[in-house]
Amino acid sequence: MLLLEPDSQLVTELAPSPNHYDGYYERKSPWVVLHTMETPENSTVARNIATGWFSRTEAQASAHYVVGDTEIFQCVNEGDYAWAAMPTGNAHGIHIEMAGRASQSRNEWFDDYSRALLELVAALTADICARHGIPVRILTDAQLAAGEKGITSHAAISRVFRESDHTDPGYGFPYDYFIERVQAHRNGTANIANGAPPAPAPQQSAPAQSAGPTPLPDGVWYNARGWFTADRRLEVSADTEVDSPSMGYYSAGSGFNYDGYVANNGYVWLSYVSWYGPRRYIAVGPNDGRTDTTWGTGF
Ligand SMILES: [Zn+2]
8 A cells, every 4th residue: 555654753754656566464574675776875865766766656666765864765665565676575675775876885885975874774774673573683695595584685685586686785885884783773872863872881780709710810902713602682892891882782692703802890801893993892701710600602
């Protein structure tokens, strides 16, 4: 049916598109699918595509959402099928078209326009994930092929299902940064205006240290590489202060590659350099010299 009201409170304006199929059942494996519109980056392009193209029958194309640097347009009900990515992608995806091009480099995804756009898309994606029970993760090709829930791209759908040759949003798209921002919005720690997480993480009390095993000295860096799997929710921090803002989190069962560790403020922190630059720290247990008190495995 034609779009009458927004599915998300983040929608700026409705731009109903006739180019869709009505959905008759709840999707069993919803994906959030990222696209680029192959347009310039400017303040009117999202409006032009949503209200001036997808709204017209002759376009024979649509998406659920069209996003620029300041506005989110909804064109198709989430429960209906947009015409965005051939049969398989259309059947299972909630599709988001982003202003920009698949040829953008990683650096170009971090210009002012794209950062503002990514923040809106991350907020929208977090909202969709919350309402549809979609985990905040980028699907591997195997997970996508198996119909698991998650976030994916037109490129991945093309690769896995071979129904088109589209490669958007392109090789330069910063998935690591994007997923961290989605997680921040999902946690409620993101400030949509500036992309900075303002809320401090809850203060944690320092653990009691046992007399037997020896804690590590504070502030000494140790090189070590591995994959750590969390057994509970672990906050990601930009430093080793316990009251710093959370940059996101790993939920139980999820994990990350680390390249070293350091003890500070009563905890042992695993660390890695995020794909787009800044170093991150994750407290993985009390600094008590013991291995059985670690909040996960792989360290
Ligand atoms: Zn696409």
